[in-house]
Amino acid sequence: MPEPTPARTVHIGGDHAAYELQRELVRWLVEEGHQVVDHGPLEYDAADDYPVFVLPAARAVAADPEARGIVLGGSGNGEQIAANKVAGVRAALASSPELAALARQHNDARIVSIGARFTDVATAQEIVRAFLTTEFEDEERHARRVAMLEAYEADGTLPA
Numbered sequence: 001m002p003e004p005t006p007a008r009t010v011h012i013g014g015d016h017a018a019y020e021l022q023r024e025l026v027r028w029l030v031e032e033g034h035q036v037v038d039h040g041p042l043e044y045d046a047a048d049d050y051p052v053f054v055l056p057a058a059r060a061v062a063a064d065p066e067a068r069g070i071v072l073g074g075s076g077n078g079e080q081i082a083a084n085k086v087a088g089v090r091a092a093l094a095s096s097p098e099l100a101a102l103a104r105q106h107n108d109a110r111i112v113s114i115g116a117r118f119t120d121v122a123t124a125q126e127i128v129r130a131f132l133t134t135e136f137e138d139e140e141r142h143a144r145r146v147a148m149l150e151a152y153e154a155d156g157t158l159p160a
Helices: 016-031 050-063 077-083 097-107 121-133 140-155
Strands: 009-014 035-038 068-073 091-093 111-115
Touching: 009 016, 009 050, 016 035, 016 068, 016 111, 016 121, 050 068, 050 077, 050 111, 068 077, 068 121, 077 091, 077 111, 091 097, 097 121, 097 140, 111 121
Parallel strands: 009 035, 009 068, 068 111, 091 111
Antiparallel strands: none
16 A cells, blocks of 8 residues: 655646546545645636646745645646746656656656646556655755756856
8 A cells, every 4th residue: 555645735737638637636635635726727628728727836836835736738748838937846747656756856846747648547646646755855966956947047047
């Protein structure tokens, strides 16, 4: 049986292509004891635009250092790109629990992006569990690289 996920605030947002998966993940996350903030969509609409739902989720994660985020779309690519437009957020596209864990361990990613057209519910749950239970390995090389990204984001300083 998988280890329990420490409860935390999880912001989630997506698009119509991931609507069903998002509903399943919200239900599951609540059952797991997380405080879930669902930024939508709250109903299926094939004409929706993912930035409307993803950007508020990413801003909320950026504002709360303890929060994590999940963004979902057909491929997850657009949602990852949108989330990464928000200062203070590192969003990683993950198609496996191993990639989600590495995004946390090596990059201190705060948001995981999942492609609903390529990920079933059970795999998405495994990805999210790995993402939420893995801590950043604050060893020198990873911390140095994250600091370079943060410096560039803050003032455009290029790594030397």
